[in-house]
Amino acid sequence: MPRLVMKFGGTSVADIDRIRNVARHVKREVDAGYDVAVVVSAMAGKTNELVGWCREASVIHDAREYDAVVASGEQVTSGLLAIVLQSMGLPARSWQGWQIPIKTSNAHGAARILDVDGSKMLRHFEERREIAVVAGFQGMHEPTGRISTLGRGGSDTSAVALAAAIGAERCDIYTDVDGVYTTDPRIVPRASRLDKVSYEEMLEMSSLGAKVLQVRSVEVAMVHNVPTYVRSSFDDPAAPNPGTLICGEEEIVEQQTVTGIAYSRDEAQITLRRVADKPGVAASIFMPLAEANINVDMIIQVVSYDSATTDITFTVPASEYERAKSILDSNRAAIEYEALQGATDVVKVSAIGVGMRSHAGVAARAFKALSEKGINIRAITTSEIKFSVLIDEAYTELAVRTLHSLYGLDKA
Amino acid sequence: MPRLVMKFGGTSVADIDRIRNVARHVKREVDAGYDVAVVVSAMAGKTNELVGWCREASVIHDAREYDAVVASGEQVTSGLLAIVLQSMGLPARSWQGWQIPIKTSNAHGAARILDVDGSKMLRHFEERREIAVVAGFQGMHEPTGRISTLGRGGSDTSAVALAAAIGAERCDIYTDVDGVYTTDPRIVPRASRLDKVSYEEMLEMSSLGAKVLQVRSVEVAMVHNVPTYVRSSFDDPAAPNPGTLICGEEEIVEQQTVTGIAYSRDEAQITLRRVADKPGVAASIFMPLAEANINVDMIIQVVSYDSATTDITFTVPASEYERAKSILDSNRAAIEYEALQGATDVVKVSAIGVGMRSHAGVAARAFKALSEKGINIRAITTSEIKFSVLIDEAYTELAVRTLHSLYGLDKA
Numbered sequence: 125m126p127r128l129v130m131k132f133g134g135t136s137v138a139d140i141d142r143i144r145n146v147a148r149h150v151k152r153e154v155d156a157g158y159d160v161a162v163v164v165s166a167m168a169g170k171t172n173e174l175v176g177w178c179r180e181a182s183v184i185h186d187a188r189e190y191d192a193v194v195a196s197g198e199q200v201t202s203g204l205l206a207i208v209l210q211s212m213g214l215p216a217r218s219w220q221g222w223q224i225p226i227k228t229s230n231a232h233g234a235a236r237i238l239d240v241d242g243s244k245m246l247r248h249f250e251e252r253r254e255i256a257v258v259a260g261f262q263g264m265h266e267p268t269g270r271i272s273t274l275g276r277g278g279s280d281t282s283a284v285a286l287a288a289a290i291g292a293e294r295c296d297i298y299t300d301v302d303g304v305y306t307t308d309p310r311i312v313p314r315a316s317r318l319d320k321v322s323y324e325e326m327l328e329m330s331s332l333g334a335k336v337l338q339v340r341s342v343e344v345a346m347v348h349n350v351p352t353y354v355r356s357s358f359d360d361p362a363a364p365n366p367g368t369l370i371c372g373e374e375e376i377v378e379q380q381t382v383t384g385i386a387y388s389r390d391e392a393q394i395t396l397r398r399v400a401d402k403p404g405v406a407a408s409i410f411m412p413l414a415e416a417n418i419n420v421d422m423i424i425q426v427v428s429y430d431s432a433t434t435d436i437t438f439t440v441p442a443s444e445y446e447r448a449k450s451i452l453d454s455n456r457a458a459i460e461y462e463a464l465q466g467a468t469d470v471v472k473v474s475a476i477g478v479g480m481r482s483h484a485g486v487a488a489r490a491f492k493a494l495s496e497k498g499i500n501i502r503a504i505t506t507s508e509i510k511f512s513v514l515i516d517e518a519y520t521e522l523a524v525r526t527l528h529s530l531y532g533l534d535k536a
Numbered sequence: 537m538p539r540l541v542m543k544f545g546g547t548s549v550a551d552i553d554r555i556r557n558v559a560r561h562v563k564r565e566v567d568a569g570y571d572v573a574v575v576v577s578a579m580a581g582k583t584n585e586l587v588g589w590c591r592e593a594s595v596i597h598d599a600r601e602y603d604a605v606v607a608s609g610e611q612v613t614s615g616l617l618a619i620v621l622q623s624m625g626l627p628a629r630s631w632q633g634w635q636i637p638i639k640t641s642n643a644h645g646a647a648r649i650l651d652v653d654g655s656k657m658l659r660h661f662e663e664r665r666e667i668a669v670v671a672g673f674q675g676m677h678e679p680t681g682r683i684s685t686l687g688r689g690g691s692d693t694s695a696v697a698l699a700a701a702i703g704a705e706r707c708d709i710y711t712d713v714d715g716v717y718t719t720d721p722r723i724v725p726r727a728s729r730l731d732k733v734s735y736e737e738m739l740e741m742s743s744l745g746a747k748v749l750q751v752r753s754v755e756v757a758m759v760h761n762v763p764t765y766v767r768s769s770f771d772d773p774a775a776p777n778p779g780t781l782i783c784g785e786e787e788i789v790e791q792q793t794v795t796g797i798a799y800s801r802d803e804a805q806i807t808l809r810r811v812a813d814k815p816g817v818a819a820s821i822f823m824p825l826a827e828a829n830i831n832v833d834m835i836i837q838v839v840s841y842d843s844a845t846t847d848i849t850f851t852v853p854a855s856e857y858e859r860a861k862s863i864l865d866s867n868r869a870a871i872e873y874e875a876l877q878g879a880t881d882v883v884k885v886s887a888i889g890v891g892m893r894s895h896a897g898v899a900a901r902a903f904k905a906l907s908e909k910g911i912n913i914r915a916i917t918t919s920e921i922k923f924s925v926l927i928d929e930a931y932t933e934l935a936v937r938t939l940h941s942l943y944g945l946d947k948a
Contacts, residue, residue: 140592174612180552181616182623189622192630193615196608200586203605204593210601211594218604222634223681269635 125249127292128158131260131283134168135300136357137201140208147208148361149298150255154214159249161256161290163283164205166197187232191262191273195221198259198279206257216255219245222271226263226282234275237263237282237344240289249290258286280341288348295345295352296367297337302356303368304329304336306533307385311521315528316535318383319366322373325383325476328510332474333388337370345370373478381479381486382531385524388472389517391421392445393502396452398433398462408459409436412451418444422472422503422514433462437503439514442468470502473523474512475531486531487511493530499523539661540570541707543672543695546580548710548769549613552620559620560773561710562667566626571661573668573702575695576617578609599644603674603685607633610671610691618669628667631657634683638675638694646687649675649694649756652701661702670698692753700760707757707764708779709749714768715780716741716748718945719797723933727940728947730795731778734785737795737888740922744886745800749782757782785890793891793898794943797936800884803833804857805914805926808864810845810874820871821848824863830856834884834915834926845874849915851926854880882914883932886924887939899923905942911935 130153132146146162153160165171174194178185202218209216221228224245228235248254260279263272274281280297287295303317304326321329323346330339336354345352355367373379399405406425413420418440426435440448445468452464480486487506494501494513499522503514515523528534542565544558558574565572577583586606590597614630621628633640636657640647660666672691677684686693692709699707715729716738733741735758742751748766757764767779785791811817818837825832835850852860857880864876892898899918906913906925911934915926927935940946 140589143593177552177612177616178619181555181619184623185619186622186629189615189618189630191615192618192632193612196611199608199611200589200605203601203603204589206601206604207590207593207597210598211596217598218601220604220683271632 125157125159125253127161127249127290128153129161129163129283129287129290129292129295130298131163131279131296132165132298132357133279133300134165134171136298137164137205138168140204143201143205143208145361146205146357147212149357149364150209151212151214152361154255158293159253161245161258161286161292162205163258163260163279163286164198164201165260165279167201170197170200188270191232191271195259195262195271195273198261202257202259209255209257214255215252216257217248218257218259220259221262222264222269224258225266226285227266228263228272228274230265230268230272232265232270232272235263235265235272237274237285240285242286242289246290258282277338280338281344284341284344284348284350284352287350288344292350295350297352297354298357299336299354300356300358301336301354302359302365303354304334304370304384306383307524307528308387311524312528312534314534316533318368320369320371320376321383322376322478323370324373324509325478326370328474328476329384329386332386332472332476332510332512333390334384334386342370379479380477380531381483382475382477382533384476385527385533386474386476387520387524389520390442391439391470391472391514392442392468393437393439393466393470393514394448394452395435395437395465396459396461397435397465399436400460401432401434405459406436408455409452412455413440413448416447416451418448418451422505422512424503439470439472439503469517470514471517471520472512472514473520473527474510475527476510478509480509489530490527493526494523497522497526537569537571537661537665539573539702539704540565541573541575541695541699541702541704542710543575543691543707544577544710544769545691545712546577546583547712549576549617550580552616555613555617555620557773558617558769559624561769561776562621563624563626564773566667571665573657573670573698573704574617575670575672575691575698576610576613577672577691579613582609582612600682603644603683607671607674607683607685610673614669614671621667621669626667627664628669629660630669630671632671633674634676634681636670637678638697639678640675640684640686642677642680642684644677644682644684647675647677647684649686649697652697654698654701658702670694686752689750692750693756696753696756696760696762696764699762700756704762707762709764709766710769711748711766712768712770713748713766714771714777715766716746716782716796718795719936719940720799723936724940724946726946728945730780732781732783732788733795734788734890735782736785736921737890738782740886740888741796741798744798744884744888744922744924745802746796746798754782791891792889792943793895794887794889794945796888797939797945798886798888799932799936801929801932802854803851803882803884803926804854804860804880805849805851805878805882806860806864807847807849807877808871808873809847809877811848812872813844813846817871818848820867821864824867825852825860828859828863830860830863834917834924836915851882851884851915881929882926883929884924884926885932885935885939886922887943888922890921892921901942902939905938906935909934909938
C-alpha cells in the first residue's frame with residue numbers, strides 16, 4: 125500500500141467535534157488505499173495552559189521537566205483521535221514519540237530530530253492496516269530516556285520527518301488556511317494561492333515571516349525530498365481543495381521571477397554611531413551578540429570618507445532588542461562607539477523567487493518602485509533567490525502591495 | 537540513606553500554590569535525611585476532564601487509548617512538582633511509569649502492577665541524592681510498550697508498590713483528612729482518629745466503604761509489610777501531625793475488639809421469590825452473574841418448610857443493579873422464580889476489628905442494639921474480623937452512631 129502522512133494543528137483538533145472532522149479526512153485517504161500516519165498537535169490553547177503552569181512553577185525551569193509537562197498535550201489528542209477513528213470502524217492506535225521512537229538531541233524545549241525509526245509502525249501497517257496516530261512535537265533523548273519537545277510548531281517537523289522515515293508518497297499539512305499565498309491575503313485581497321512552490325522558496329518565505337510552516341519542517345522536506353502539501357482542515361472532507369504543493373524546483377514548469385512577498389514585524393534596528401573604523405571592530409560588535417545566541421540579520425556599514433569613524437546598522441529579532449542593547453552597552457569600551465540608536469517600529473519586507481537567479485535587476489526595480497511611493501529604505505539584504513528591505517512599519521501594507529503588483533502577482 | 541515514599545492526591549496538587557506546599561513537605565523529609573520518592577496524582581478535576589473527552593469521543597472506547605489520554609494528567613503534575621522542587625534548590629526529576637518502569641498487566645484501565653524496577657531510581661538516589669517525582673496511577677504493559685493505568689485511586693497503589701520495590705522505611709499517603717477515623721466524622725462528631733490500625737482491618741474498612749485508601753494499595757502494603765501512614769497534606773509542613781499508621785497486628789499493643797464502623801451506600805438488594813428449592817438452583821442464579829463480572833456480596837436463603845420453594849436475597853453493587861436484574865430476567869426459565877423484587881435504598885453498615893477473633897458474641901450485641909432502636913436487619917454477613925448488616929438507608933446515621941457507641945469508640 126502507498127503510505128501517507130497527514131498533520132493537523134491545534135485549531136483542527138480543538139474539541140471532539142473537530143477531531144471527528146479530522147477523522148473524516150483520514151477516512152477519505154484510507155478509503156483511497158493509503159496506509160496513513162496522522163500527526164496531531166495539542167488541542168488549541170492546551171500548550172499555552174501547560175506552558176503557563178511551568179512558568180508559574182518557576183520562571184527559570186528545567187527544560188526536561190518543561191518537556192514532560194508540555195508533551196502531554198499531544199498525548200491527549202493522539203489518544204482521542206484513535207478512539208474516534210475506532211468508533212468509525214477504522215483500526216487505529218496512538219503512538220507517543222518515545223514509543224516509535226523519534227530520537228532527538230538533548231536540546232530540551234527545542235530538540236532536533238536525529239532519527240525516526242519507522243520499523244514498528246510499518247509492521248503495524250502491514251499486519252493490521254492500522255492507522256498510526258502520532259503525538260507531534262515530541263520525541264525522546266535516547267541516552268537518558270527523557271521526553272523531548274521540538275519547540276513551537278514542531279509538529280510540522282514531526283510529520284515531515286516521519287514521512288521521510290516511512291517512505292510516504294507525500295505529507296499533507298492541514299492548517300486553518302487552504303494553502304500558501306503570494307502574500308498575506310489580509311493585506312492584499314488580490315493575493316492568490318500558489319499551486320506549487322519550491323522547497324527553497326518556501327524556506328525563505330517561512331524564514332522571512334510567512335507563518336504557514338515551521339522553517340525546520342521545510343528544511344527536512346527539502347533534504348529528504350518529501351512532497352508536502354499545505355491544505356485546509358476546514359474544507360469539506362468529502363471534497364477538499366488540493367492546497368499548495370511544496371516540491372523540488374524541477375517539478376515546477378512555469379517559474380515566476382518572484383513567487384511571493386513576505387513581511388516580518390518581528391524586527392528591531394540598532395545603529396551604532398561613530399564607531400572607530402579599525403580592523404576587528406565588526407568582531408567586537410558581533411561576537412558578543414553571537415555568544416548570547418542573538419541572531420543578527422541585516423548589516424549595513426556606512427563607509428566614512430571624512431573621519432576615522434563609521435556608522436553600523438543591523439537588525440535583531442524584536443524579542444532580543446533589549447538584551448542586545450544591554451550587551452552592546454556593557455561592551456562599549458571595547459567597541460568604542462559614540463551613541464547607540466534603535467528602533468522597533470520597523471518591518472522587513474521580502475520578495476522571494478527562484479527566478480531571480482536568472483533575472484538581473486529584480487531588486488533594483490523594487491527600490492525604484494518603493495522610492496516612487498515615498499518609502500525610505502533603511503537597510504537591504506539580498507541572496508540568490510530573495511531580497512529584503514527594512515522600512516518604517518507604517519509603510520508595511522503599502523510596500524507589500526507595491527511589490528505584489530510590481531511582480532505581476534495580483535490576481536486577475 | 538533511609539528511603540521514604542510520599543504520595544499526594546489530586547486536591548493536594550490542585551494548583552501551583554498547593555504544589556509548592558507539597559514541596560515544603562518533601563523538603564522537610566529530605567532535610568531529615570531521607571532519599572525521597574514522591575508519587576503524585578493528577579491536579580484535581582483533570583482526570584474527570586480527560587475521562588469526559590474519552591466518553592465524548594466514543595461511549596465505548598479502547599482502554600489502551602483511554603489510558604494514553606488519562607495518564608497524561610499525572611505526567612503534568614510530576615513535571616510541575618519537579619520544577620518547584622528545583623526552584624527550592626532541591627535536585628529532582630520526574631519519572632513516568634514507563635521510565636521507571638512500573639510493569640503492569642494488560643488489563644488497561646484497571647491494570648495490576650506486576651513488577652516495579654527500582655534500580656534506576658536507586659542509582660539516582662546514590663549518585664545525586666535526587667528526589668524522584670513519580671507520576672502515579674500509571675505503568676506500562678511491557679510486551680506491547682503501551683501506557684496502562686491502575687484504575688481510580690491507583691496512585692495509592694503506585695506509592696505502596698514503589699515503597700516495597702525501593703525498600704522504603706515507610707510510605708506516607710497524604711490526603712485531605714488527617715488519618716483513619718473510627719467512623720465517618722461527618723456522621724459521628726465523636727469519632728476519633730486511630731493512631732494505628734492493622735493491615736487486615738484497613739483492608740476490611742476500605743472494602744466496606746471507608747474511602748481513605750484504595751483496597752489494592754492496602755493489600756500490597758500487607759503483602760510486602762510496608763508501614764503506611766495516612767496523614768494530611770493541609771497540615772503545617774513544618775509541624776505535621778503523624779496521622780494513622782497502618783501496620784502489622786503485632787505492632788498494635790492495645791487491641792480493641794472493634795476498631796471502626798464503616799458504611800457503604802453503594803449497595804442494591806435483590807430478592808427472588810418462590811425459587812424452586814432443588815439442587816443446583818444457587819448455581820443457576822449466581823453463575824450467570826459471575827460470568828458477567830457482577831460481584832455478589834451478602835446472600836440469604838430463607839429455608840422453606842411448607843413448600844418446594846424458597847426466597848433468596850443477595851446484594852450487588854448499586855451500579856450493577858440494572859444489569860443484574862436483566863441477567864436474572866433472561867435466565868428466569870432456568871432458575872424458576874415467581875417474582876424478582878429489588879431495592880437500592882439500602883445501606884451496608886459494618887463493624888471491623890481483629891479483636892473479634894478472640895471475643896464471642898460481638899455481632900450478637902449489635903443485632904440486639906439495632907433492634908432496640910427499631911432498625912430492621914435485611915441481611916447479615918460475618919467474617920473472622922468483621923460483620924455487616926444490610927438495613928434501610930434511612931437508618932444509616934442512627935445505625936452507625938449506635939454501633940460506634942456500643943463498642944466504646946465515642947471520644948471522651
